[in-house]
Amino acid sequence: MDITDFYDTFFEEAEELLADMERHLLELDVDNPDPEQLNAIFRTAHSIKGGAGTFGFEALQNTTHLFENLLDHARHGELKLRRDIVDTFLETKDMLNDQLTAYRNGEEPDQEAFERICKTLRQLALEEIGNNLEGPGPAAAPATKPQEPASAPEAETPPQAETAPTTEAPAGEQLLIALLGVSEENRALLVEELEQFGTIHRRSGDESRYEVVLETTTSADDIESVMCFIIEPEQIETSTVLAGQSSAEATEPRAQQPTPAQTEPAEQSAATAPAAEAPAPAKAGPAIEPPEQPPADPKKPAGKPAAKPKPKAGAESSSIRVSVEKVDQIINLVGELIITQSMLDQTVSELDGVTNGALINGMSLLQRNARDLQESVMSIRMIPMDFVFSRFPRVVRETSSKLGKEIELCTEGESTELDKSLTERIIDPLTHLVRNSLDHGIELPEEREAAGKPRRGKLTLSARHQGGNIIIEVIDDGAGLNRDRLLAKARESGLNVSDSMTDDEVWQLIFAAGFSTAKEVTDVSGRGVGMDVVKRNIQSLGGHVQIMSTPGQGTTIRIVLPLTLAILDGMSIKVGQEIFILPLSTVLQSLQPTKDDLYEMAGQDLVLRIRDEYLPVVAVHEAMDVADAQTDPLQSIAVIVQGEGRRYALLVEELIGQQQVVVKNLETNYRKVPGVSAATILGDGSVALILDIPGLHQLSLSKKDAQGPRSRAPKKAPLSPTEVDLS
Amino acid sequence: MNRYSTEDTLTASDGENRQYLVFSLGEEEYAIDILKVQEILGYENVTRIANAPEFIKGVTNLRGVIVPIVDLRIKFNLDKVDYDGQTVVIVVNVSERIVGIVVDGVSDVMTLTPDQIKPAPEFGMSLSSDFLSGLGSLENRMLVLVDIDKLLNSKEMSLVDQVGD
Known part of the structure; x- marks a missing residue:
């Protein structure tokens, strides 16, 4: 099998890992970083490095190597994080993305950019920790032997369900990690790797089954995801050792046979992982979820938590990519099927129930199946709003630093589902609204303090279902819209306005073409193009925009959209x-x-x-x-x-x-x-x-x-109902 | 039905000759380019559309696609407009739109050579000569060749949203 067959898988995985990395970097509290999160960022870099090494993407490997070492210092507290350091990290992440894109297109990444980013990272390391980063990082070893894992399992015999020696496990949060069919050389590497996570209490076994008892605070899943770049996922078994329990018991049931060598762990885990584990291939970024105790797997002995919690990212990555046209075609066909089925149903309902019992039963079964099918097909198109919201932390971060504002972004209802075609088409208008709120809505920190508000502005993105609609809101706690200024500006632009207009009507003025009340045009917004386009875009999706604003307290822009157009x-x-x-x-x-x-x-x-x-x-x-x-x-x-x-x-x-x-x-x-x-x-x-x-x-x-023979009363005339006799 | 043009039909692949679907509206014979015709249906299950011109009978379901139905007999001011078992809908495909046209009957497919097609004279009100591509003359028959593209896309058919409407 050609290694290039796995490029695509690697690219997709790496992309997901980078997205995770960005998310964690953005969420990171610089002053008081969560060690779990630092670990997660480290692991994403590490995983990408491993993959890049395997596939011989040198620039990517070298960049991630430097990056990883820095991150390693950060997670050990040797590098004090600052906002500008996180910015550098984000920049590095973008660079990695560029490199990935280049490799994906079969090109070599931009050498100049590569050298620049390496220099930046080295500089950073030198200044902050006096380390030139060239020494082997603690986790650098695995990547230096990227080809090793591929060949390791080949030589091995399928592991037998041998019983490991029973030992009294010391009390405490311990993991029993069993390595199946791992060569001596790799074992040493893995043990070294495992030492990074905690204290190794015991290790024993042979090539077919080597057990390590590790006392650690890291979740089994995280450990696996790191090891997966050295060996195949199914070569690892982890389980929690409860105090006083025999390790042999804890490792039941045994894993499956190692399959012929493949270089891509994800490929294999999907294909050969046992049913109990299949939904959670130790692929992409299982590290992103905090360790949690999953419900006990029925296949495992009672009383022991399943070894592999099912992380969110794992479920997402076990997906396939299908073009929307294909899905639409299925939806159309299913629609036809439902109609045909209803027509048949009508015909059958006229038949005699006694002589045609079987047919009538069959029809009701068909009806149920057809409806279920329709529901499932429709749900294919629905994707969570998270898909949209996840791009905003970066937008907010960058825009706010450009504007010199301090802004906190909150999102609500990320799991609210929306039709895919709508999700894609709502991103642009929403980005515009967010930028607009950041620029015009939320005030500068000094102004906020003067107004008795916290320095930090708050921007909330929320999504929820209401009836057959989804309601997406962009809420800021800024100064609110200024009625007088809007009216003055509208007059200036030659719009027909009057002082008696209701607030709602005045707010809608911001959607007029060429309308901007920003005192100065900034490069974020203020040129007056956009809001009218936003409104038009949303209307073309069958939705509408409402604005609610309270002076001094903020503005809420509400988008009401149908859930699906289909x-x-x-x-x-x-x-x-x-x-x-x-x-x-x-x-x-x-x-x-x-x-x-x-x-x-x-x-x-x-x-x-x-x-x-x-x-x-x-x-x-x-x-x-x-x-x-x-x-x-x-x-x-x-x-x-x-x-x-x-x-x-x-x-x-x-x-x-x-x-x-x-x-x-x-x-x-x-x-x-x-x-x-x-x-x-x-x-x-x-x-x-x-x-x-x-x-x-x-x-x-x-x-x-x-x-009508008479002219109609004007629309807004006061109602003066007169009762008439209609009978 | 009389066959006048068997030989012509055989030479249909000849680039200059074109095949036409002949249909009748009352006593008159009309023809449209066969390549525009998608299929022929019976007239049934048409849902009326309010506030549309009288000759737009409504829309129907053609295997999941909503297709407007135009009655050419009403459009051409024919006296007798009946809907019976003989009434036929010719489904045509013009400028990526599917439209059904109601006619009294479909007779045959004819091949016309260029010299059989004569220019159309100026007509009356109901059918502007703009929508005709000519008159086909065959021994003792006259076929009115309708440019179905132009006709169905024209403003007076109001099948299409006109710019500035």
Whole structure:
């Protein structure tokens, strides 16, 4: 097998490791660094170095080597971290990324940049710890023999389930690490490596099984991930030795056979790890999670925690990359399947249940499977918001240092899931909003102190589900929007504004093209391009933006987006003989209107009073020109719906029920239809239109305008309901 | 049905000759470029679209794709517009859009040589000569050759969102 076959795996792994590294570096508290985190950063560098060595990527290996040594000093407290040092580390990480990209494209990395970064790192080491970094780092040994692990297992016989000598294990947090089929030479290396983690109490065994009892505070998983670059993951078994327990018992059950040599541990662990361990290949960055006690694995003897906690990163890395088009194609096909299934179901339901029992049972089974399939397929497209949020720590860090501000970033609801296509398209607008909040929202530390606020500004990114929507908020605790300045600026730019505008309307001004209230144009923001683009982008995703602002306390920018563009929870309604779909997320309630609730205004417009609120009544049969429909409002059902912040009462004839519908674009082959947002296909194969609430209201207004003998009252006229006899 | 052009059909691969699908609207015979035709369906299950011109019958589900249906008989002001078992929808593919057109019937596929195609004279109101690519003359038949691309993309068909609409 050619080693280049594993390049891609290495690149992806290294990329994930670098992402982990960046995350840890950003989270690092410079004054009081968490040793666990320093260890994690060290391990990522170490793992990359090991891989780079194996594949002969020299520049990458040398850079990580220097970097790793520095990190090693840092984690042993010999290097006092400062903010600028962390910045250098981040820069190094970027450099590693560049090198990786170069290797990936089959090029040699930029030699000049490589030398520069090496020089920087050496300089740093010299200044801070008086070490030139050239001496072998404590963990440098493994990388110098990168090819070793590949050949080691080959010569070995499959390990037998021999019983290790029973020894009384000393009390304390101890790990029993068994090395299976590891050559003498590698064993020495590994033991040396293990000494880095704690005290070795006992070591014994032979080539097929060599056991080490290690007293350490590091989790078994972390240890494994370090050792994995020397030997194969399944050559390692770790288990916790509880006081007084025999080590032999603790190591049951035995691992599987070592497979022929492969250079890529991840490849192997995925392929050959026993079922119990499969979900957590000791791959990428298992180190990122704090050690935790996982639930006991049923396959292990009771009472002993499973040796491998399943880290988050492990689960992520056991994924495959598939193009979105393929997924979309599956979603379309499944949609078709569901429709076909519903059609069959309808036919079958007319059959005699006694003679066709088997068929009917089969159909219900098919229905269940089809629905499950649809659900699973839909969930493929959903990815957590973490994907979006994870890029902001860096943005905030860099922007705030550029602006001379002190800003803390908090994220909430990272696990909220969103359709992949939406996630990708929300990144740009969100980045813009974040930069904007950093630049215009949060004040300089001195101003904050003067205003009696903590020096450190706080920017919160939050995501949560609400109905069929996801709500993403960018919250800052800055100065808030300045109404007067916005209005003045708007006048200056020739916009039509008045002092009587509501706050909401004033806030929306920042989305006008070419509008910026920044006193000076900075290179972060302030050129006035952007906010209008942000709004347009979000609207094109079917969402909208709201702004809430309190002077002196901050601004919240809220993005409301549909969860997915592909499916929709709908309420089917009937008007005349026609069926329409209302997005369920817009439906608030439905009721049978009574004579007392309905008022006529300006001679022809109906309003419905509900809990002291007057809602415009939109008769669907009128807006949609339905023939033979029930026209008497008192015989209809009023569905209270909400669209673009306003509420309406829709008059419909019948509510049929809720169903999930696959959204089909009308504009693909036709054009935009007023009052209709899209179409879908019903169970009988016919097409139903999905109503667009604000559009529907506009439509009914324009229809009344066209046919109404009297001019309509202006939209904002005060309501003066006069009761009329409708019966 | 009479066959006038068997030989022509055989030489269809000849670059200059083109094949046309012949359909009838009332008593008249029309033809469109066969390469634009995707398939032929019966007329059923059409969902009406409100506030659209009368000749747009609505949309239908063509294996998961929403396709608008245009009734050319209404567009061309024919007297009799019935929907029965004979009514046929020709599904055409123009400028990457799929549109169904309702006609009274589909008769045959003809191959026309360039000299059989005569320029179209100025027509009346219902069908501008802009949408015709000519008249096909065959012994005792006359085929109105419709430029389906131009027709369906035209503003008056209102099938497409016009710029500035």
